[in-house]
Amino acid sequence: MIVVVIVAGLLMGAGAIGALVRIIRGPSALDRIIASDVLVATAICAIGAExxxxxxxxxxxxxxxxxxxxxxxxxxxxxxxxxxxxT
Structure with a gap:
């Protein structure tokens, strides 16, 4: 069980870091918006897993x-x- 928790935490952390990188670097506003949606979804998954x-x-x-x-x-x-x- 502990291995599954660690792997899930690492994957969610990697997803959150990837989304943060896209929010910071993203060339367009749409990229930043989609990355913020991904970050919120990752937070929802992390809270649900907890x-x-x-x-x-x-x-x-x-x-x-x-x-x-x-x-x-x-x-x-x-x-x-x-x-x-x-327009």
Missing amino acids: MAINRHTDTMPVLLGLALFGIVGSVSVARFLSARDD
Whole structure:
């Protein structure tokens, strides 16, 4: 069990670092936005894994808040980019 936890933590950490690099270096705003969505999704996965490992639901409101933030952020950016392309 501990090996699975370590491997999952390393993979989530690598995904988060890759997303942070893309946020910092990304050549366009769209790259940065997608990387921030990936970072939020990675945080959601990490919180969900922590909840499963420790067998509790104490951080469920944080998980739901991040999910709401990810959805609202993606939809608002898509609407903004769609409106910008129409002109």
